[in-house]
Amino acid sequence: MAACINLEEALKSGEHTDIDGAELCCELIFVQDSLQKSMGPLDILNYLKNRSLIYPNAVIAYIILLTIPVTVASAERSFPKLKLLKSYLCSTMTQERLTGLATIAPENDVLEKIKYEDMIEDFISRNTR
Incomplete structure (x- = not known):
């Protein structure tokens, strides 16, 4: 319960809050019984999204928590890659491109698993003039 209240406070902006901590705690207790042990993070997110009317706070909290990096391991892994990238493309690369x-x-x-065609089609369908 304390963690849910803390998350509610962290997501509060003025008087507006994205989730209700008490309701989130209850939703997590109920959803815990219906999840399978073999489900991964994306499976759980899809499960919650399909039941967003039942677990609205859990959906919002799970989406936010999945976007926050848990450790700095990716940053530590990026240093050797950065060295390779710099040596290979040093003469033609801007700082913005190097950072990306x-x-x-x-x-x-x-990134190899992402279907870019679907993303492009979705973008085009939303932004047609």
């Missing part, structure tokens, strides 16, 4: 490449290099396996 250094950010995505450790997560290359995740």
